[in-house]
Amino acid sequence: MKLRLILGDQLSRNIASLVGVDAQNDIILMCEVRSEATYVKHHKKKIAFIFSAMRHFAAELLAEGLNIHYVKYDAPNNAGSLADEVARTVARYDIDEVIVTTPGEYRLVEDIKGWSQRLGITVTIKDDNRFLSSPAEFADWAEGRKQMRMEFFYREMRRKYSILMDHNDPVGGQWNYDSENRKPPAAGLNLPPTYKARPDAVTQEVLELVEAHFPDHFGELTPFHFAVTRDQAVIALEEFVDRRLKLFGDYQDAMLQGEPWMYHSHIGLYLNCGLLDPLECIERAEAAYHAGGAPLNAVEGFIRQILGWREYVRGIYWLKMPDYKTANFFNAKRALPEFYWSAETQMNCLRQCVTETKQNAYAHHIQRLMVLGNFALIAGLDPDEVNNWYMLVYADAYEWVELPNVSGMILYADGGLLASKPYAASGAYINKMSNYCRSCKYKPSVKNGPTACPFNYLYWDFIARNDGKLRGNPRMGFMYRSLDQMSDEKRQAIRDDSRRFFNAIEANEKV
Ligand code: FAD
Ligand code: DLZ
Ligand code: SF4
Incomplete structure (x- = not known):
């Protein structure tokens, strides 16, 4: 029997740790735990988002006939950490292997590396298959370079996935249209409304739980309108492409008082927890360009953020951790102002x-x-x-x-x-x-x-x-x-x- 652990930012049906899942014999474990919710005191909305999205994802897997063990935050026997919840499940069932996809944080990877010895069984850590470049590929690209400039990495990614390419050349003849972008905000901009999901009963229960258990965490819990399912996140993406993408490039750097959302996509949280797939977002934007729905400067600018920056910063993280966490070139010491x-x-x-x-x-x-x-x-x-x-x-x-x-x-x-x-x-x-x-x-x-x-x-x-x-x-x-x-x-x-x-x-x- 295998135990497949799914973390709060691994809510993707095609994730490596679910490939080949056996509905009869495998247990899928998902748990809301104190250690993850408080190792930094996350914004109340972030905890509510993760817990609600986790519960919805678990319900979808259950509906598929999979064997889900879901531990709610306020379950009386909640062990409080991922390691302890895994240990508890291993002790209870005849588990011979724990399977998990590489977490997005170094501290947790290091923790999981110790589980095999602690539990006395095999713990398999699979590569995260939701990114467009692996840490090993990035390390190869970085090897021997004095300067690791995002722009050059991005061009290779454009070629690799054939995105906005005209044979070997970039569509439109340029790799980058930033000279047309980044305009100051024009007077009288008519900003489109943002995507707003209506909280269902599952989200309502989570909102009450977060208010009760994390009252001293930063931020306002309500109103809460984030998408918490993949279907909702796809609607949020579609609304962005239809309403905002056209002017994404023009106003990428513009700020207006009372307008927190501007022409951005607001999909980062869905991408990062697995509700959206990066390539689907990129291809959706590219399709909008080919269909005449958005100009090249906007589409290229948006694609660069996901195919370029997002992959590039992840590459840097895994290449440079753990030293990166203590880097302090200027020896800066001032406390964060209140x-x-x-x-x-x-x-x-x-x-x-x-x-x-x-x-x-x-x-x-x-x-x-x-x-x-x-x-x-x-x-x-x-x-x-x-x-x-x-x-x-x-x-x-x-x-x-x-x-x-x-x-x-x-x-x-x-x-x-x-x-x-x-x-x-x-x-x-x-x-x-x-x-x-x-x-x-x-x-x-x-x-x-x-x-x-x-x-x-x-x-x-x-x-x-x-x-x-x-x-x-x-x-x-x-x-x-x-x-x-x-x-x-x-x-x-x-x-x-x-x-x-x-x-x-x-x-x-x-x-
Ligand atoms: P859009 O502006 O619509 O961009 C589309 C997508 O491109 C984003 O959803 C994101 O997935 C990707 N993207 C854009 N810029 C970056 C970038 N610099 N690095 C990685 N991906 C990028 N992004 C996070 O996802 N998590 C963070 O914790 C985070 N912290 C940041 C901290 C600082 C100081 C700065 C300057 C940027 C940070 N970003 C972070 C990058 C970026 O600001 C956010 O991804 C973006 O604001 C999310 O909003 P959006 O979905 O509307 O993005
Ligand atoms: C962010 C987060 C929070 C708030 N809570 C949980 C949780 O209770 N259980 C869980 O499995 N994951 C949670 N997460 C996401 C993890 O912190 C994330 O998987 C790691 O930081 C690795 O990226
Ligand atoms: Fe403008 Fe005031 Fe900010 Fe200075 S501190 S940049 S004057 S808003």
């Missing part, structure tokens, strides 16, 4: 992004990167604290994708493995790409003093503080030439403003 939890700050961009994160367990990419992430970088926040925050606040967060985005993309903590230069920017960038500054106490046009946008002086303080580490970077040459041309008074004003700002944060004053 406003990342409370949203209580007068910096309107941060207030909006944290508030939406609390409400939705979602922020779109540019909010994560250029507002929340940019601040974390230029303020020198401790990578451990920043990673912990990103891991727990977003419904799509798992370490394989969160860590490279945070330590690599926003914090440059890996010293430039993932990004060729730090994504640092002053208030001018946020002002160009959003309307946040119009409702802010601070002014993006003022560079120093109490009314100045803090991003302005913190940006230059960051450049000056890290002179020894960044001056040699050819892409930073322009910045250091500008710094060198600044008067001593100007440099002193930057230092004074930054010190005043940091002191205020440390004293827990509202900044």
